[in-house]
Amino acid sequence: MLKSLDAYQSLEAKQQPTWSDPGAVSAARADLASQPPLVFAGEVDLLRERLAAASRGEGFLLQGGDCAETFAAATADKIRDRVKTLLQMAVVLTYGASMPVIKVGRMAGQFAKPRSSNTETREGVTLPAYRGDIVNGYDFTPQSREADPSRLVRGYHVSASTLNLIRAFTQGGFADLRQVHEWNKGFVSNPANQRYESLAGEIDRALRFMDACGVDHTALKQTEFYVSHEALLLDYERPLVRIDSRTGEAYDTSGHFLWIGERTRDIDGAHVEFLSHVRNPIGVKLGPTTTADDAMRLIDKLDPEREPGRLTFITRMGAGKIRDALPPILEGVRAEGAQPLWVTDPMHGNGITTATGFKTRRFDDVMDELLGFFEAHRSIGTIPGGIHVELTGDDVTECLGGSENIDEATLETRYESLCDPRLNHMQSLELAFRVAEELKRATA
Ligand SMILES: O=C[C@H](O)[C@H](O)COP(=O)(O)O
Numbered sequence: 001m002l003k004s005l006d007a008y009q010s011l012e013a014k015q016q017p018t019w020s021d022p023g024a025v026s027a028a029r030a031d032l033a034s035q036p037p038l039v040f041a042g043e044v045d046l047l048r049e050r051l052a053a054a055s056r057g058e059g060f061l062l063q064g065g066d067c068a069e070t071f072a073a074a075t076a077d078k079i080r081d082r083v084k085t086l087l088q089m090a091v092v093l094t095y096g097a098s099m100p101v102i103k104v105g106r107m108a109g110q111f112a113k114p115r116s117s118n119t120e121t122r123e124g125v126t127l128p129a130y131r132g133d134i135v136n137g138y139d140f141t142p143q144s145r146e147a148d149p150s151r152l153v154r155g156y157h158v159s160a161s162t163l164n165l166i167r168a169f170t171q172g173g174f175a176d177l178r179q180v181h182e183w184n185k186g187f188v189s190n191p192a193n194q195r196y197e198s199l200a201g202e203i204d205r206a207l208r209f210m211d212a213c214g215v216d217h218t219a220l221k222q223t224e225f226y227v228s229h230e231a232l233l234l235d236y237e238r239p240l241v242r243i244d245s246r247t248g249e250a251y252d253t254s255g256h257f258l259w260i261g262e263r264t265r266d267i268d269g270a271h272v273e274f275l276s277h278v279r280n281p282i283g284v285k286l287g288p289t290t291t292a293d294d295a296m297r298l299i300d301k302l303d304p305e306r307e308p309g310r311l312t313f314i315t316r317m318g319a320g321k322i323r324d325a326l327p328p329i330l331e332g333v334r335a336e337g338a339q340p341l342w343v344t345d346p347m348h349g350n351g352i353t354t355a356t357g358f359k360t361r362r363f364d365d366v367m368d369e370l371l372g373f374f375e376a377h378r379s380i381g382t383i384p385g386g387i388h389v390e391l392t393g394d395d396v397t398e399c400l401g402g403s404e405n406i407d408e409a410t411l412e413t414r415y416e417s418l419c420d421p422r423l424n425h426m427q428s429l430e431l432a433f434r435v436a437e438e439l440k441r442a443t444a
């Protein structure tokens with residue numbers, strides 16, 4: 001088992017930092033290997049079952065959070081607002097589509113970033129690119145941009161405290177459905193919030209009705225909430241693998257759900273090999289050049305037993321491409337009898353950079369890719385099983401459009417992401433209402 005877990009070391013691992021002190025990397029890995037797991041095997045198994053249900057059309061995955069979490073933003077308020085935003089979106093989807101929603105944060109470990117370029121140049125000065133807080137600092141100085149292995153250990157501890165607060169919120173009464181109005185408080189007033197308020201009012205009435213009838217709804221007091229990140233940095237992921245004492249099987253205990261990015265999904269690469277040996281549910285991002293054959297080879301390697309819930313394909317094609325690129329993949333995979341969970345990431349195929357240098361996305365393009373995803377599944381007869389979005393509970397101005405109609409000039413007012421632009425609270429709710437309509441149609 002351990003031998004196969006380490007087989008990835010002889011393969012090419014893309015997008016890894018260049019550490020200058022190998023001794024410090026070994027020390028950090030040994031430290032991580034001695035820490036308690038962040039998640040438990042039983043929770044991971046339960047999530048796999050939930051995802052299996054979604055792949056049969058009996059649930060829907062809502063996965064979202066920052067593009068790049070930062071150590072500085074792991075504060076109580078920011079974590080709470082992201083959790084609240086996801087809970088609100090989940091309510092909109094659950095109520096709108098009468099469908100159980102599986103809530104998975106891009107949280108508690110989403111710290112490592114693949115980059116298009118190894119370097120960044122500003123005013124004639126070239127330094128290593130920022131690769132996420134778990135690797136180096138964002139400040140544009142040689143010292144900050146140096147890959148620092150002690151950040152691996154810090155990343156673990158920040159993940160632990162983030163996850164601790166998430167567990168407290170979601171198990172300790174905060175996620176009680178009777179708090180459905182409370183989750184909306186503190187966010188700036190806007191049309192999406194008003195629409196949410198009226199839906200929350202309907203839920204309140206339904207709960208009072210259940211109370212009056214004497215229905216026991218203890219189940220509504222807590223909610224399952226899982227965490228996920230891109231398993232990019234193998235010096236972080238490998239030391240966090242633990243062998244489950246119940247079964248003797250390996251779990252990557254850095255998160256419940258781990259995904260492989262578009263840039264590191266080579267079938268012969270280190271990431272696919274490594275993740276093929278852990279029991280966690282695994283996602284793979286699929287960009288617009290993916291063929292049905294690529295998808296099948298990933299299935300054969302990552303899910304040879306065709307175990308329901310094991311494999312999720314997260315397609316990120318771009319609004320202009322999804323309607324052509326996705327159907328042949330869906331058809332090819334179905335023809336082979338495989339049934340992965342199909343999820344849309346309507347963000348990463350729709351990036352643009354403004355003349356003033358802001359990385360952004362148009363809300364309309366995000367919506368269009370979402371609609372294209374539902375259309376593609378409708379045309380082939382496969383199941384649209386979830387959404388994967390970059391979002392925050394904060395009132396940022398990073399994506400263009402939405403009902404506030406954020407324009408290019410407004411982007412600079414509250415652009416806080418260190419990597420990709422996120423939907424703000426209002427845009428996230430707007431998106432959820434739209435997806436609920438599509439889901440209702442898909443399940444009608
Ligand atoms: O989050 C995804 C990637 O890290 C990001 O899109 C890469 O962006 P870049 O082109 O600025 O490197």
Ligand SMILES: C=C(OP(=O)(O)O)C(=O)O
Binds near residue numbers: 067260262263316348
């Ligand atoms: C890097 C990301 O996506 P992709 O691998 O799809 O480009 C991401 O999800 O932030």
Ligand SMILES: [Mn+2]
Binds near residue numbers: 067348390419420
């Ligand atoms: Mn991103």
